[in-house]
Every structure is written in structure tokens, then in C-alpha cells.
Amino acid sequence: MPLAIITGGATGIGGAAVRKYASEGYDVALLDVNKEESLKLCQKEHPGSVAFFETDVRSRKRVEASIASAVEAFRPPSVLFANAGIQRLSSLFELRDEDIGASSCWVCQLEMGKRQ
Numbered sequence: 001m002p003l004a005i006i007t008g009g010a011t012g013i014g015g016a017a018v019r020k021y022a023s024e025g026y027d028v029a030l031l032d033v034n035k036e037e038s039l040k041l042c043q044k045e046h047p048g049s050v051a052f053f054e055t056d057v058r059s060r061k062r063v064e065a066s067i068a069s070a071v072e073a074f075r076p077p078s079v080l081f082a083n084a085g086i087q088r089l090s091s092l093f094e095l096r097d098e099d100i101g102a103s104s105c106w107v108c109q110l111e112m113g114k115r116q
């Protein structure tokens with residue numbers, strides 16, 4: 001089975017993506033800060049095929065560790081959905097360091113790319 005890595009996969013659009021990929025036969029690594037909702041989705045809906053890696057995507061170290069753990073638990077990923085992102089409308093030039101911004105997406109891409 002291919003592996004999909006999905007950030008912000010506990011709820012909302014990410015949660016829908018987790019369910020869709022799992023229903024299509026993918027293993028899924030769900031990276032999110034919301035432990036309660038993530039575990040509900042993993043354990044109640046897709047035990048075995050969806051695994052939760054508690055991750056704040058603003059932390060490069062945490063992203064690196066979670067993707068490494070996901071590869072160890074499953075295999076190198078085929079899909080990355082870097083969904084946890086900006087939730088504040090602003091121009092690129094007004095982003096603050098604490099915003100979940102573009103950097104979290106490219107850090108995920110980088111860590112995934114290293115494992116291809």
C-alpha cells in the first residue's frame with residue numbers, strides 16, 4: 001500500500017482527505033496538534049491503516065521526527081498533503097513568525113523529498 005502524509009488531518013479538509021485516502025487503500029500518517037480528534041479518527045475509523053504522529057508543523061524538528069517515524073512505521077511516502085496552513089488572511093509580507101505559513105509546507109516537502 002502507498003503511504004500518504006497529511007498534515008492537519010484531524011478535522012476539516014484534512015480529516016476528509018485522511019478518510020478518502022484510507023478508503024482508497026492508502027496507509028496514512030496523520031500529523032496534527034489535536035491529539036483527541038486524531039486518535040478518534042485513527043482508532044475508531046481506521047485502526048491499523050491510519051497512524052497519528054503528534055506534530056506542530058511550525059516546528060521543523062517535530063516535522064522531521066514525525067516523517068522519519070512514519071517512514072519507519074510504514075515505508076517512504078508517495079503523497080504529501082501539506083494542509084495545515086495559514087488561518088489568517090494577510091499578504092505574504094505581513095505574515096508573522098507564529099503564523100502557520102508557507103514555511104511549514106516547504107519543510108514538509110523537504111523532509112518528504114529526502115525520503116524518496
Ligand SMILES: NC(=O)c1ccc[n+]([C@@H]2O[C@H](COP(=O)([O-])OP(=O)(O)OC[C@H]3O[C@@H](n4cnc5c(N)ncnc54)[C@H](O)[C@@H]3O)[C@@H](O)[C@H]2O)c1
Pocket residue numbers: 007008009010011012013014031032033034055056057058083084085086087100
Ligand atoms: N475551509 C476553507 O474554506 C478554506 C479555504 C481556503 C483555505 N483553507 C485552508 O485549508 C486548510 C484546512 O482548512 P480547514 O477549514 O479544514 O481547517 P480546520 O481548522 O477545520 O482544520 C485544520 C486542522 O489543522 C490542525 N492544525 C492547526 N494548527 C496546526 C499546527 N500548528 N500543526 C499541525 N496541525 C495543525 C488542526 O488541529 C485541524 O485538525 C487550512 O490551511 C486553511 O487555511 C481552508
